Amino acid sequence: MLPEIVSFDRQITLVGDSGIQFMDFGLSLGRLPAGEFVKLANGVLTRLIYNEQRDYYFYQPTPDNIEKAKSQYDIPVEQSLKLFDGIWLPLPLFRFSPPNVYQEGPLNWARFRLVKLPEPDLDGHSHRMTLAIDTRIMAKQQAAADLSPNQEDVNAGATFAVATATYALNWYLTQDWITDWLKEVFKEASKGRDIDEREQELAQQYPLAHYLNLLSLMAIPVEGLQIQTEPVIELPQFRVIANQETNAIKPIAVDLILDVGNSRTCGILIEDHGQSGSGMRHNYVLKLRDLSAPEHIYTDPFESRVEFSQAFFGKDHCSVRSGRHDAFQWPTIARIGGEASRLAARRKGSEGSTGLSSPKRYLWDEKFYGQGWRFNGSYVQDSNPLATAAPFANLIDERGEALHTIEDEMDRIPVFTPRYSRSSLMTFMLAEVLTQAISQINSPEQRIRQGHAGIPRQLRHIILTVPPGMPMAERCVLDERMRQAVGLVWKSLRWHNGENDPYKDVQEEHTEANIKIPLPKIRVEWDEASCAQLVYLYTEINQNFAGHPEEFFDAIGRPDRTDRESITIASIDIGGGTTDLVITDYRLDHNGHTGGGTNVHIIPNQRFRDSFKIAGDDILLDVIQSYVLPAFEQALREVGVMSTETLMSQLCGSQNISAAEAVLRQQLSLQLFVPLALHILGTYEHYDPLDEQTHTLINQRVGDLLPVGCIRDEVEGFVRREVQKAGGPTDFKLADIMLNLPLAKLHGDLCAGKFSIDKVLTALCEVLSYYHCDLLLLTGRPSQLPGIQAIIRRNLPLPPGRILPLHGYQTGTWYPFHKNGHIDDPKSTASVGAMLTQLCANHSIPNFHFRTSELKPYSTIRHIGTIDMDNLIRDADIVYQHIESENGQIKLPAITEENGEKTTQSIVMRGDLRLGYRQLNAERWTAAPLYTLRFSEEGRKKFSSAQSTDNGSPYLKVRLAIDKGKRARQLGLISDRLTIADVSSNTDKSFSKRDLDLELNTMPDRGLIDSRHWLDSGSVKK
Structure with missing residues (x-):
């Protein structure tokens, strides 16, 4: 989705040393006059300004003077926008003193990128501009180039503003690294054109003219000489503040809650403003910035997929020539979520291994990965290089382990050939999530939304939820992966000096010397199903029973329960990789308080917990095998393929094929089978056995069901070649496959026990019957499927009225992921419940006292x-x-x-x-x-x-x-x-x-x- 455009004040603050910060701006072109250009006597090109009232062009050699000039040539702004569409360019953001004094620097700390939208956004903007600022504070050195803000700028409260006037830009436009950057972009965009024409335009400094056209969109009109009073893109002025305690004002502490699943991941950030209940007001959803399409962000629970891909912010080889070798270095080398999924779907088929569907599935695998890893080459010109890039690769070894965790210093050898273990990819994923979170909490937009915009934010805790039946050995691996991710990001951002483990430096009290930004504490202890129960408890007690737990307990308890101040709640959480059951007793503790009332502790006691490795992914696989593959096989049979079984085994089975074909096999699954199965399940979510209007018959071509371009030419060609070899036609198209499926058949098959998850749910219902629960909660995205709910009701572990799917459950607006006050995606209940658990642990929720210390992890290995x-x-x-x-x-x-x-x-x-x-x-x-x-x-x-x-x-x-x-x-x-x-x-x-x-x-x-x-x-x- 596109980020919301925020109206910034005239001057805003940037938090120094907070990574790369992004800001979003929208523009609607309308009818803009073409840019008029002239080369000055000193050889520098300048863009002329038009005085509409007196009909002449001019430029400003100094702030107080104007020079009339005659245009030598003109270039439409639309042409410049098209040339530089989606290209990162340097932005002249200089030290500024009112009214119009610009210093020569800092030179290399701001970039911008303009892109045309496929269709206008809600505000009617045709284009989006993303501004990126590298907030690293550099030490001031005598006789060195002024490349980035320094500590003196922070101490003095220096102001920075974009420079667009001739007098402020002349020196900047003569920088070789700037002109070479623009020429390269111009040449890349001019491929296929007449060479002589292109060379003539280069001689006339067309690349610079196009660049000045874009800068003119941010220019403040000259007062008294231009009718227009506002720039097309209104950029604020900037002031940089320190990322530390200043004048006894401490940074605001932020807790990061993460529910990392096998299929999807969900994150929440909670700010502690030091006021009672502030955590319930100052929380927000973790957003991911798409680094290869930065005009997009992702706010919903995101896919847990990881792909190796470098983040580029323009021409790095040109940037280095400015004198700054580490400008805009993104700390990590792996992309996640929607960006990773898009990259994976665009693989060409010859790269080798570039990522995983989910590193959590391979948390156990700490061996070298023999095939090695390469960068995904979807958006780069070169062949796929090895997945190593500074600064991250300088801090890990060949197995992907952080060098600072290796005890023997002689073994601390940075990676040369990346054979990272699949387990280590969890470190890479968590490092990327952490980097995105660090950028988000200190972004100008987020600080403005949360209030106290002039105070920096720092991470205090990182809380990871886990499946209730996860072996403790695997929990320890997850904790270690998070610790390594924090250490690697801190070292990449230069927040930690030296080669030691940052957490050991904290224990040995080396904080002052080595650690610039405090390290967050890591907690891996609360299970996902228990967290979902807490969402329900809090909502019912505080939202529906006005903060009276004793009334809620009495109302929800079974009629045969004698103790009216205790209840038993069970929850089945069906995720992508595990189906979890937790059964918990809750009782009210009046200790220290005579009589009843609201001032009580809620004491949990887990009576049963277990996890099964059959869940949403298996439902998806069953749908593919039961409905999608038969449709594919039928299409092959209809076009004359004789041995469909053999061909199917080659295309989507386990028959040995070449490495390049194996990649295409995976792509076929990702681009055809999985999207079709998800479409079937998405349609089935709205099925109601009692409502005939929902009894849809899916009878359509694949091409009509999937988005245009979903199946790439490489995959189409791979299938067509194999079909032809098997005796089929030369023009076979995947888009022409017919999918014929009555939803009633899917519902019948699921209820009849033909899906692998039936056995698991039946077993869990047997356990539920033994414990005489008062309520059963259903969470996780697959719990929305009517057949899943039907299986549970068929086994009747509780009366049907005491089985509550949390999809659509009314929480009110306190719920961070709510849609009109309801839970739209039950996946989010784990992270929201963990947020509540953390706030309860800090005693930060008024009138809701929950003893989180009683939620103790134990081993389920018997x-x-x-x-x-x-x-x-x-x-x-x-x-x-x-x-x-x-x-x-x-x-x-x-x-x-x-x-x-x-x-x-x-x-x-x-x-x-x-x-x-x-x-x-x-x-x-x-x-x-x-x-x-x-x-x-x-x-x-x-x-x-x-x-x-x-x-x-x-x-x-x-x-x-x-x-x-x-x-x-x-x-x-x-x-x-x-x-x-x-x-x-x-x-x-x-x-x-x-x-x-x-x-x-x-x-x-x-x-x-x-x-x-x-x-x-x-x-x-x-």
Whole structure:
């Protein structure tokens, strides 16, 4: 979406050292006169000003004088806008003293970019201008070029303004790096034109003339000599303030709440203005700026996709020649959200790996990624370079780990060949989210909206929500990824000096010397389903019961409940990657207060929590396999393809194909199958079994269902070639495929248990029946599907009136993501609930007292064994059962050996094994994968040549132990990380721990041969 245009005051403040700041302006061209130009005696080109009353052209050699001049040539402004459309250009933003004195500098700290909109915005603007300012404060050096504001400017409150008059620009327009920048852009836009004509225009300084045309849009009319009184684009003057405490006024603390999902991510920022309840007023949604199309921002929950792509703000090689090598260096190298999705869809098919559908799916995978990573080449001219760029790549190693976390200084070698682990891409994603948040909280627009615009903002906390059943070992990895992201961003922005871990410097009290901006504290403890419950509790008590929890508890409690001051609420949260269940008791605590009333604590006590790795992504895959692929196969059959099964396996299955074709297979999935499945599900969300008007029949061509240009030529050509090879025609078009699906059939299939999620929901309903809950909340985007709600009502864990989908639930306007006072997207409930939890932890919500300290994470690992292809652990395959937690870690059950010694059970290993866990002592309970136990290369060779000593088959006995979990203890978590304790065998070889690898692996088996998630491989056919 386009950002809203803000009316700025005549002078506004910029927060120094707050990254790159963006400002948005709109313009409607109307009928603008062409620019008239003349070359002055000193050889500098100037744009003439027209005195309409007296009919002559002039320029201003000095502020107080004008010189009449005759135009040598003219260029329409529209032509200049077209030439420079979507191009970053330097902006002359200089030190300014009223009324009209401009200094020669700073030279290189502002850029602007004008772009024509496909259609006018709501205000009628035909174009948008994005202003970018690099707010880094540089030290003032004698005899050095004046490139950026310095500390003296901050201390003195210097004013900066855009320069457009001849007397202020003459020196600037003679800078070689400026003229070369403009010439390059002009030549790139003039490809295909007559060379002689182009060279003649270059000799006449046409690039500079076009540039001056754009600057004229920001020019303040000369008083008394021009009829027009306002510029077309009215830029404010700027003053830079320090990003620190000034005159006893401390920066405003901001908390960042993040719900990072497998499919989508949601963020909220809360400002603490030091007043009671201010957090409920001063919160706002995290916005992402699209760096390759900066006229766009994203405010809704965004896709968790990551793509490697450099952020460019113009001609860096020209900018370096100004004397500043690090101007407009964006701290990170990965794009996220809608921008990443667009980049991924535009891949050419030959780049190699450029990103992931979601790094959260691979949080466990800390190995080198053998294929390596390259930058997505969608918007650059060159072939795809390796995914390394300063400053970020100077701070990480080949595996993507932050150098400051590597203990041995000799191993701190910056990346040369990027083989970043897939887990490390979570660091890159979080670093980009953090960079965007830092820019947003200190942007002029955001500070004006929130009030106290002259005070800087600093991050105080970063809170990450997690699935309730997430293993503690994986939580520790997530926390480490966030810590590394903070350290890398702080070092990239030069907010931390030295090579140490910034957080260790804080602990060792090196803050003054090394840390310029305070580090935020990181919290990874609250689960998403509990947060959704808090949204409901707060809304009901404070919005609907006027702050009376005792009345709400009495009203919502089941009729058979004797204790009217306690309730049990359950929530099923269906996300993209996990389906979560949390059941929590809530009771009122009147301690210290006699009698009833509103002044009570609400005490939570979690009674059950679990997560299953079958969720929204699986629903999407089921729709593709059940309805989209059959339509595709039918279209192939109709055009004469004989062996459709073979062709389908090649195009969207797991058949081995070349690397370039594998990319095109993924693109086919992203551009055709996934959008069609999402369209089907989006239409089905409005289906009502009792309303025949919603019983839509989808019977349309694919070309009519998808946006124009959704399927790119490379993918179309790939499919057409393979169809032709398989005996089909040469003109096969994907757009001509017919999709025929009655929504009633989809609803019937979902209710009949033909989707993989049916088994999970049925199991969860069985648990719900046992706990006699007062209310069941349904959250997550898939909970909107009528069939999902029908499955739950079919199992009847509660009376239907006590099952509440939060989609459409009326919250009021306090809810940051509300649409007309209602929850439009249930995905947002986790982050909003985490916001409430944080405010309750700080005791910042009046008349709502919730004991967040009672929400303690615990391990759900009760039974560990080998997991089969159906993601079940048979009783015969259980190795450790009835596991309990003790002294900050899970405790494996002990057995007594023949010699009387106590030890733990060993695993018999004949080859690679997948180890999983489940919480309940029920064989049919779906298990979750946890580890992969496999041979190392040396161990595999040794085992292959080993002979058994008992005349049977060779095997190993592997005994596991619990890692002491220093990191888990620091986070207050139960350690459930396993390690290999010892290895024995029945062979003639001696085996040790070095012969085996025990690796965290929480990726479920989907029945697809490819080990990657199907959104990354494109393999959607079984």
